[in-house]
Amino acid sequence: MGMGLTRQLGAAMALALACCASAASAAEGNARLEDSEQQRYIAGLKRLYLTGDERRALLEHCNSLLGTYALRAGYQVGQPQRDDLSYRLSVGHPGELLAREEQRAEHGTRLAVRTERLSVFGLDPFIRYECPQSGITCTFYNPADGSPWLRTVRDLKGAEELAKALSFLVRNVQKG
Template sequence: MAMRLTRNLLPALLLGACLGGTPLLAAEPASGLSGGEQAGYLAELKRLYLTQNERQALLAHSNDLLRTYALRAAYQVGQAQRQDLLYQLRVDSPGELLVREQIGDPQSGDVAVHNRRISLFGVDPFIRYDCPPSGISCVFYHPADGSPLLTIVRDHQGAAELAKALSFLIRNLQKG
């Protein structure tokens, strides 16, 4: 009886998920904003960071979010190799974003730094990310090839805000 009921409800659940369900993999975080909402969001960031330049405000906001939601060794209780994972974004040249990744070992004091240049012309500006329920982190994916780009502590609201800011920043940088 329960099996038959489940079998009958499954198509309805799948249809509901396709039409209005929340995806596990977030994409297009800012696409739901109308023109007025986008302008309000950007105006608020410019006011918050005391600048009239949208790009500077978006870059400062993205870097603040990356600092706030950094995956620190203190969050990694019970893991064998705990590390601090910090990121910083910088505009390098027109249409390019430089991502600085710093991996620190709190026990030994060793620090490794990796720089990654991302060309943004021709890529989808919507940043995708995933926050697995069983993990302690959210992973953001490279807009061109889908490879992991950033990792932050698992916080759905923080991840959504960072994806929104990064998507706006990419669109801004694609203008040249």
């Protein structure tokens, strides 16, 4: 009886180890899949923006998307204060992303410019955003503290693409 129980425990241990090994290899496979997806995505951007530099391609793409989906006064029908709101990203010191915000009055010459520095070291590069159905904007949240960071006109496909590009840009800037 002792020998049968030992054999059963040994078989159970072998099965548990096999399950753990297959789960680890599946996770490793998913990581490789995500890596290859990122490599294909960035290769496409490098071709699109005619550059061999990943960071430059990602910055160009993010800035292009921010320009395309900028929150313009014309989209804000019925709003009391209809200002143009636009952003431009750049890289400052190593590990630092700069977001320049311009808020221009619909009528007149009032222009407010603000630059926010984001140190990306140690951050989760995933950019979270929301596009409420009841609103006209999508809000992208600062990965450092969760506060509102960028606002664009409400476009679900555009917001998804911008979040993806921003996430890859943060990862790239984290490399230094």
